[in-house]
Amino acid sequence: MTIQTSRLSDPSVRAFVTAVNAHDREGFMKILAPGATMADDGTDRDLTDWIDREIFTSHGHLEVDNESNNGRDLLASYRNDTWGEMRTRWHFEVEDDGRISRFETGQA
Template sequence: MSIPAESLTNPVVRAFVTALNAHDRSGFQAALAPDATMSDDGTDRDLRQWTEQEIFSSNGHMEVESETDDGLSLLARYSNDTWGDMRTRWRFTVQDGKVIRFETRQA
């Protein structure tokens, strides 16, 4: 059972997931603070390069299974053309209505 993006608790995380799934670059950037950072499996990555490779050029899609921490932590099935389908955890840090950091890893 999945949670539709429009039903996610945190409005900033909701905007992030909605833009990701729609491959909406401008909406995705609007959800992020200008100096946002991220990590993948515990290693900090260049956010712009990572999102291009793992989301936009590879048809990334997130199907949220559950959320905790007032919507700031997600358990999701993530798929893209590069890696296929995997179970992932996402943790968001939100400040002033923007994602300032997100961390993702295999679950």
């Protein structure tokens, strides 16, 4: 059973998922701290290239199944036009100002 995005515990993570699912690149970028980093399957990636390829040009969509660590760790079904649907895990590091400084994802 999925968790409605509006019910996600952490407001920064909720904004991240909302922006992904709305294909709102500008809103997505506002959630990230300056110099934010990310990793996919344990390998650091170029954030701008990755989000364009894996989220925005391929219509990425997250459906969260479970959250832990006060809402900063997610298990989710993620789908996009490139890879189809897969079980994924997400981890977020959030700064005091509420912006995400790092996120990590990969297959669950």
